[in-house]
Amino acid sequence: MYRKYASMPDCPPRVTTHDGVTFRRMPDGADAVYIVGEYHFDDIRPDDTVLDIGANVGAFCIRAARRSRHVLAVEPVLADALRENIRLNDAGVTVVNGALGDGSTMRVTWGRETLSVATHTLGDLAAMAGGCDFLKCDCEGAEWSIRPGDLEGVRRIEMELHMPPIGGPMNRALLDYIGAHYDFAIDRTPGYDVKGVMGVLHAVRKSSR
Numbered sequence: 001m002y003r004k005y006a007s008m009p010d011c012p013p014r015v016t017t018h019d020g021v022t023f024r025r026m027p028d029g030a031d032a033v034y035i036v037g038e039y040h041f042d043d044i045r046p047d048d049t050v051l052d053i054g055a056n057v058g059a060f061c062i063r064a065a066r067r068s069r070h071v072l073a074v075e076p077v078l079a080d081a082l083r084e085n086i087r088l089n090d091a092g093v094t095v096v097n098g099a100l101g102d103g104s105t106m107r108v109t110w111g112r113e114t115l116s117v118a119t120h121t122l123g124d125l126a127a128m129a130g131g132c133d134f135l136k137c138d139c140e141g142a143e144w145s146i147r148p149g150d151l152e153g154v155r156r157i158e159m160e161l162h163m164p165p166i167g168g169p170m171n172r173a174l175l176d177y178i179g180a181h182y183d184f185a186i187d188r189t190p191g192y193d194v195k196g197v198m199g200v201l202h203a204v205r206k207s208s209r
Contacts, residue, residue: 013025014088015034017034017035019063021034021058021059021062021063021089022085022088022089023057023058023081023085023088024057024081024084024085024088026057026078026081029111029112030078030081030110030111030112030113031056031110031111032056032057032078032081032111033056033057033059034057034059035059036059036060036063037059038187038200039060039136039138039158039200040158040202041060041063041064041067041134041136041158043156044064044067044068044134044156045067045068045133046067046068046069047068047069047070047133048067048068048070048133048134048155049068049070049071049072049126049129049130049131049132049133049134050064050065050068050070050071050072050132050133050134050136051072051074051122051125051126051129051132051134051135051136052064052071052072052073052074052093052136053074053099053100053122053125053135053136053137053138053139053142054074054075054099054100054137054138054139054140055073055074055075055078055082055095056075056078056082056138057078057081057082057085058073058081058082058085058086058089058091058093060136060138061073061082061086061091061093061136062085062086062089062091062093064093064134064136065089065091065092065093066091068134069092070129070130071091071092071093071094072093072094072095072096072125072128072129073086073093073094073095073096074095074096074098074099074100074120074125075095075096075097075098076097076098076099076108076110076115076117077108077109077110077111077113077115077117078110078113079095079097082095083095094129096120096125096128097117097118098117098118098119098120099117099118099119099120099139099142100119100120100121100122100125100137100139100142100143100145100146101119101120101121101142101145102119102121102145103119103120103121103124104119105117105118105119106119110140119142119145121145121146121147121150122135122146122147122150122151123147123149123150126150126153131153132153132154133153133154133155133156134154134155134156134158135151135154135156135157135158135159136158136159137157137158137159137160138159138160139160140162140166140167141162141166141167141168142167143159143160143161143162143167143174144162144167144168144169144170144171144174145171146171146174147174148173148174148176148177151177151178151181154205155204155205156203156204156205157178157182157184157201157202157203158200158201158202158203159200159201159203160197160199160200160201161186161197161198161199161200161201162197162198163197163198166197178201178203181205181206181207182203182204182205182206183203183204183206184201184202184203184204185201185202186198186199186200186201186202187199187200187202
């Protein structure tokens, strides 16, 4: 799926994927993701504002930037590597250090790192981006903090859904809103087997068809 670049004295090891995206090679304990896997994004439009919440090292947002001129990536732990990878690929992506939440500060653990990070509501993140047409969300249970009204104007959703022990209880109001306003499917077999993963939501707003 990827090959390793030769190491140079002043250049960290890198990997490149089958579709030509280059990444800094991260240690195994970082839980870095280099391929998009289960998310669908072929219908991203050039004028879409894309919001990638839980961007990791950039697997989704860098590829999204090949299709859209407006991409904002939110990452609480691996933001430095994310920025480096954006530079390596000359991708037009804006990075926000932080996480999805209610606006408070929280401790986030990913891989072997634990950091105190600022959280932002989906509405606040969309305001930073200048809107949100396409939402990709992979944030380990924080998706249940989304207020249904903050999805107004979002045409497409690609979102990993979690259940305990990852994250809090499911937000029934959010599910009801998605059911009423979107045509959707939930892929129950994500690309990897992780305890607490319900599946991946693929949703298209009904009014946009």
